[in-house]
Amino acid sequence: MTQEALFAGFGGQGVLSMGQILAYAGMIEGKEVCWMPSYGPEMRGGTANCITIVSDSSISSPIISMYDTVVALNQPSVDKFESRVKKGGNLIYDSANILNPPTRTDINIIPVQGSEEAIKLQNTKVLNMVMLGAFLKKTNCVAVENIHKALEKVFERYQKLIPLNIKALEVGMSYVK
Amino acid sequence: MGEIKLMKGNEALAEAMIRAGCDAYFGYPITPQSEVLEYLSKDATQRTGMVVLQAESEVAAINMIYGAAGSGRRVMTTSSSPGISLMQEGLSYIASAELPCVLANVVRGGPGLGTIQPSQADYFQAVKGGGHGDYRLIVLAPSSVQEMVDFVRLSFDLxxxxxxxxxxxxxxxxxxxxxxxxxxxxxxxKTEFPDWATTGKPKDKERRYITSLHIQPEKMEEINKHLQAKYKQIEDAEVRYEAFNLEDAEYILTGYGLGARICRKAMDILREKGYKVGLIRPITLFPFPKKVYESVAGKVKGILDVEMNAGQMVEDVKLSVCGKTRVEYYGRMGGMIPSPEEIVENFEKLFIKGEA
Structure with missing residues (x-):
């Protein structure tokens, strides 16, 4: 199985970290992984995104134009990437932060009140983990315990942040039936 | 099995440099390769004692490489397109003086200062000369982060x-x-150095002298003949490439580095559509894998060369097939990357629907 995902939002929302944590978890699980960030002028104050591919077999192109799943954290990302979801794929978006929701009917559209849930958790920085939780539940592309292991790696020096991030993942997962 | 890590290409290259026993790195930061110097600055010197130095410019860096290579040490520098252009004079001197060293060019879009996005527009510069005089670099084109690691060690050996x-x-x-x-x-x-290395002259040893200046043309021609013989030897012994699905191929996609990865996906899509498509990925750009192209010339209906430039390697592909097969080019420039779907579309347009 191969999951070709795109994470997009404003610079600073943690979209690059989301993709990276997923890539770490995939590697821990013994899968092939590739993480390709957008880098360059658009990252300063503008939009940032990264492609993360997790696969059971070797990954050919790290650059793709259609995705199995898009996770969008802001309006420009929904507008730009709605059309890039493969038919039957998933578009997961932060519905607490978006005025014009996606309209396609040939894909699974999953609204998650990400920003609102992050405020409830008293740390707006965990928005990305709420969204990643929904992504994991929907795609089953890596086991949650491997995401936990990846968090231990990423938060090497900040272990005290891990429980909050795990809580945020769980909140996100509850949005997917 | 060795240690497994999730790494950025630039970091992996830097880690491989440390592990390959590199003695000295001289460089100057430039996007998109700045992570190399950043990574080495962390603890490379503490780990192996290697020298890590940020030079005042790329011109200084390549001349430091010239000097350190002359002492027989393992030395390396990295840069990106505009910085590599600045290094061309020194590189010509190093090639003429026959000193071993390794450079990495993490290419960005040009010409000029251009963009910081990925590009392959420095193929001509790397493969055909770049600096002045009849010289060649051995050029390796990695297409994965793993190859950023493997090719560092291979490059030092070569x-x-x-x-x-x-x-x-x-x-x-x-x-x-x-x-x-x-x-x-x-x-x-390394603790032992080759017999040409300038490591200081004891009284009982011959004087060793490294230069690229030979004012007598007869002498300079001899040196040129020697260099050409060496390049011929490299062409005979060091060709590396990867090929997929050549057995039943009616068409061939070809590209190197990132372009080859994108072509692999395009090949899979085209095969699903029922076209018998193969793929040739040169790993060494010099020496160029002429023979594998020769072997399909006249047998396949067409070759589509895909590059992130205006069509540079396509000239070498054409020289290799010598007019026996139709060769077309498709590419993007200035930091844009072609998608697999784009390649599929252009393949069909060129070879199937017959529009030229």
Whole structure:
């Protein structure tokens, strides 16, 4: 199985970290992984995104134009990437932060009140983990315990942040039936 | 099995440099390869005692490489397109003086200052000369983060075997993306140096002298003949490439580095559509894998060369097939990357629907 995902939002929302944590978890699980960030002028104050591919077999192109799943954290990302979801794929978006929701009917559209849930958790920085939780539940592309292991790696020096991030993942997962 | 890590291409290259027992790195930061110097600055010197130095410019860096290579040490520099242009004079001197060293060019879009996005527009510069005079670099084109690791060690070996500069020609995407890599174990730094190295003259030894200046044309021609013989030897012994599905192929996609990865996906899509498509990926750009193209020339209906430039390697593909097969080019420029779907569309337009 191969999951070709795109994470997009404003610079600073943690979209690059989301993709990276997923890539770490995939590697821990013994899968092939590739993480390709957008880098360059658009990252300063503008939009940032990264492609993360997790696969059971070797990954050919790290650059793709259609995705199995898009996770969008802001309006420009929904507008730009709605059309890039493969038919039957998933578009997961932060519905607490978006005025014009996606309209396609040939894909699974999953609204998650990400920003609102992050405020409830008293740390707006965990928005990305709420969204990643929904992504994991929907795609089953890596086991949650491997995401936990990846968090231990990423938060090497900040272990005290891990429980909050795990809580945020769980909140996100509850949005997917 | 070696240590497995998730690493960025630039970091993996730097880690491989440390582990390959590199004695000295001289460089100057430039996007998209700045992580190399950043990574080495962390603890490379503490780990192996290697020299890590940020030079005042790329011109200084390449001349420091010239000097350190002359002492027989393992030396390396990295940069991106505009910085590599600044290094061309020094590189010509190093090639003429036959000193081993390794360079990596993490290519960005040009010409000029251009963009910081990935590109392959420095193929001509790397493969056909770049600097002045009849010289060649051995050029390796990695297409994964793993190859950023493997090719560092290979490059040092080739550089020392042939006393020739070796260039790793990557691109911004290979430098910036993260993949799983298997690292080789730490190798010791060299303690013995070759008999040409200028390491200080004791009374009982002959004077050793490294120069690229030979004012007598007869002497300079002899040196040129020697260099050409060496390049011929490299062409005979060091060709590397990867090929997929050549057995039943009616068409061939070809590209190197990141372009080859994108072509692999395009090949899979085209095969699903029922076209018998194969793929040739040159790993060494010099020496160019002419023979594998020769072997399909006249047998396949067409070759589509895909590059992130205006069509540079396509000239070498055409020279290799010598008019026996139709060769077309498709590419993007200035830091844009073709998608697999774009390649499929252009393949069908050129070869199936017959529009030229």
């Amino acid at each position: 550089a020392e075997k042939y006393r020739n500069p070796v260039m790793i020609l990557a691109d911004g995407a290979i430098g910036q993306m993260m993949e799983k890599v298997e690292l080789f174990d730490q190798m010791p730094r």
